[in-house]
Structure formats: C-alpha cells, structure tokens
Amino acid sequence: MGRLMNKIVFLINSLVAFALLLSYILPHVAPKTFPLSVLSLTVPVLILLNLVFFMYWVILLNKRGVLSLIILLLGVSHLSSLYRLSGSSSTPTKDSITLLSYNVRSFDRFDWIKSGTIPQDISKLVLEQEADIFCAQEYFNTNKTDFSQYPYQYEDFNNNWELGLVIFSKFPIINKGSLGFKKTANNIIFADILIKKDTIRIYNLHLQSHGISSNTDRFDEADSQKLLKRVQVSFETQQEQVEMLIAHMKKSSFKKIVMGDFNNTAYSYIYNQLISEGLIDTFKEAGSGFGKTFEFDLFPLRIDFILVPEDTEVLAFKNFEVHYSDHYPIFTRIEL
Numbered sequence: 001m002g003r004l005m006n007k008i009v010f011l012i013n014s015l016v017a018f019a020l021l022l023s024y025i026l027p028h029v030a031p032k033t034f035p036l037s038v039l040s041l042t043v044p045v046l047i048l049l050n051l052v053f054f055m056y057w058v059i060l061l062n063k064r065g066v067l068s069l070i071i072l073l074l075g076v077s078h079l080s081s082l083y084r085l086s087g088s089s090s091t092p093t094k095d096s097i098t099l100l101s102y103n104v105r106s107f108d109r110f111d112w113i114k115s116g117t118i119p120q121d122i123s124k125l126v127l128e129q130e131a132d133i134f135c136a137q138e139y140f141n142t143n144k145t146d147f148s149q150y151p152y153q154y155e156d157f158n159n160n161w162e163l164g165l166v167i168f169s170k171f172p173i174i175n176k177g178s179l180g181f182k183k184t185a186n187n188i189i190f191a192d193i194l195i196k197k198d199t200i201r202i203y204n205l206h207l208q209s210h211g212i213s214s215n216t217d218r219f220d221e222a223d224s225q226k227l228l229k230r231v232q233v234s235f236e237t238q239q240e241q242v243e244m245l246i247a248h249m250k251k252s253s254f255k256k257i258v259m260g261d262f263n264n265t266a267y268s269y270i271y272n273q274l275i276s277e278g279l280i281d282t283f284k285e286a287g288s289g290f291g292k293t294f295e296f297d298l299f300p301l302r303i304d305f306i307l308v309p310e311d312t313e314v315l316a317f318k319n320f321e322v323h324y325s326d327h328y329p330i331f332t333r334i335e336l
Contacts, residue, residue, distance in 0.1 A: 023039050023075075026268070031235035037235045038231045044265075081267065098331065099332050102137070103138050104136050105326055105327065107140055112326075125324070135202070140163055153173075156187065159185065165204045171194055176190065189204050198336065200257060211234075266302060293319055
C-alpha cells in the first residue's frame with residue numbers, strides 16, 4: 001500500500017514539477033502566442049508545492065526528491081522574486097530620493113473596510129513616509145485627503161472615469177502626459193521631474209485589471225468557469241499596454257523610473273519586458289520576506305513594483321501591511 005501511495009504522490013509531484021518548469025518559459029513568451037500565460041500567477045504555489053514534495057522525499061530518504069530539487073535550482077531567480085531572507089537599509093545620503101507607490105482603491109469610498117477614516121489614514125501614512133515622489137493608482141478626488149506637502153502634481157482620469165492616476169512630487173514637474181488607453185480606466189501617465197540638476201522621467205502604471213477579488217469566498221461556479229478566459233484576455237491587453245510603454249520610453253533620453261500596479265507578477269511576460277529595458281526591481285535589491293502587495297487569500301501576491309535604472313543604488317525597500325486598501329503601499333530609497 002505504501003509503495004502504491006508513493007507512486008501516486010510521485011505522479012502528482014511530476015505534474016507540479018512540470019508546471020513549474022513550464023512557468024520558467026512564460027516570461028519569454030508573449031501571452032498572445034501562448035494561451036497558458038495565466039500559469040504565471042500560480043508560480044508562488046508551484047514553488048511551495050515543489051518544496052513540500054522535496055521535503056517529503058527527503059524525510060523518506062527517497063531519491064525521487066531529486067526531481068523537485070533540480071526544478072527548484074533551475075529557477076533560482078524565481079525564488080528570489082518570491083522571498084528574500086533579509087532586506088538592506090543603508091544610511092540616507094544627500095543625493096538619495098524616496099519613492100512611494102500605492103493603489104488606494106478610491107480611498108474606500110464604498111466602505112469595503114468599514115473604517116470611516118481610510119482617506120485620513122492614507123494621508124497620514126503618506127505624510128509620515130516623507131516620500132519625495134508619490135504615485136497613486138485608483139485615485140479618487142475627495143476632500144477627506146490632504147497631500148499638501150507636495151507642491152507639484154499631475155493627475156489624469158482616463159476616458160473620464162472617476163478613478164485615475166496621480167504623480168505627486170516635491171520637485172518641479174517640467175513636462176507630463178498620458179498614454180491614454182482606449183475603452184478602459186486603466187492607464188499609464190508620466191512626468192519629467194527636475195531633481196537637482198537631472199531630469200528623471202517617472203511612469204505611473206495601472207495595467208489592465210483581471211477583475212479578481214481578494215476574497216476567494218466570492219468565487220462562485222460561474223466565475224470559476226470564466227476566470228481563466230478573463231485573465232488570459234487581460235494578459236493580452238497588458239502585453240499591448242506594455243508594448244506602448246516601451247515604445248514611448250525609447251523616445252526619451254531621460255533616465256526612467258517605472259512604478260505602480262502592474263496587475264501581474266514578477267514571473268510574467270510584461271515584467272520581463274520592462275526588466276529587459278535596463279531596469280531593476282527594488283524589492284529584489286533591498287526587500288525582505290514575501291513582499292506581498294495585494295491582499296489575496298490563497299498565497300502572497302506581489303503585483304506592485306518600483307523599477308529603477310540598473311545603475312541605481314537601492315538603499316532601502318519596504319512594504320506596509322496596512323489594511324487601508326486591497327493593496328499595500330511600497331516604498332524605496334534610491335541613489336541615482
């Protein structure tokens with residue numbers, strides 16, 4: 001009976017190992033050409049399952065554990081995207097700047113959190129972090145917030161939706177614009193910001209949403225049947241949006257910082273395309289733990305990013321597990 005059970009376990013192990021191996025290819029394959037791109041969202045689970053299988057075979061002193069071990073070793077970069085043992089925090093310098101990104105979920109205007117003070121709580125958090133540049137997604141105009149510490153700002157409400165994107169800055173904004181995605185509230189905006197003697201282009205992203213609830217109890221049977229198709233379509237739309245962004249980036253000689261809500265993971269095609277443009281992930285440089293940025297019941301999801309030029313020194317990174325939105329804010333200190 002034990003031998004039969006182990007054969008069944010190894011069969012399941014083999015399927016999970018193959019799925020993880022397949023996920024290593026996905027960042028290099030455009031979603032429009034491969035319908036299983038949605039598999040990239042499950043990478044954290046696949047990594048953890050392979051670790052469990054590996055430990056299972058180690059306990060049994062069974063050589064079958066080599067399968068998951070090899071697959072895990074082949075994806076070391078995936079492991080560093082999932083979890084960092086310890087972060088780093090260097091002393092601020094006179095030339096360092098701080099960046100904050102937060103999907104504020106319209107400051108809880110529909111009372112999802114049952115707090116009553118979310119706009120004020122977010123305003124206080126932003127004030128306390130003293131970030132030089134703050135990018136907000138799903139921004140909603142309300143008189144309950146106060147970001148008066150920023151003398152410069154650029155906001156855009158794409159296609160006249162109530163929710164928009166905002167770039168707040170303590171440094172002068174000398175140019176600004178929007179990529180103006182069609183038929184969606186999602187968008188990308190940019191601002192050229194004069195920081196001391198240098199001009200830096202800041203992109204604030206809110207890529208196409210999947211319509212996935214953070215609460216899995218809301219997944220009914222009908223939703224489950226449509227979920228894969230809906231996510232695949234949004235992946236394809238994200239591909240188009242990032243292709244527009246990269247084409248736009250290539251037209252400017254300024255250094256670029258890309259930040260915001262990607263609605264996708266570090267194992268995705270869109271993330272890999274942006275990294276390939278000479279950018280680095282500030283979490284991978286100085287973060288710690290899982291770096292979770294989205295409240296999701298099944299596993300830790302990191303879908304909000306701050307990407308900076310590869311010659312940047314990342315002095316610190318932090319994400320705040322505060323329940324003012326379905327996202328968590330992320331903060332970094334860098335020296336360009």
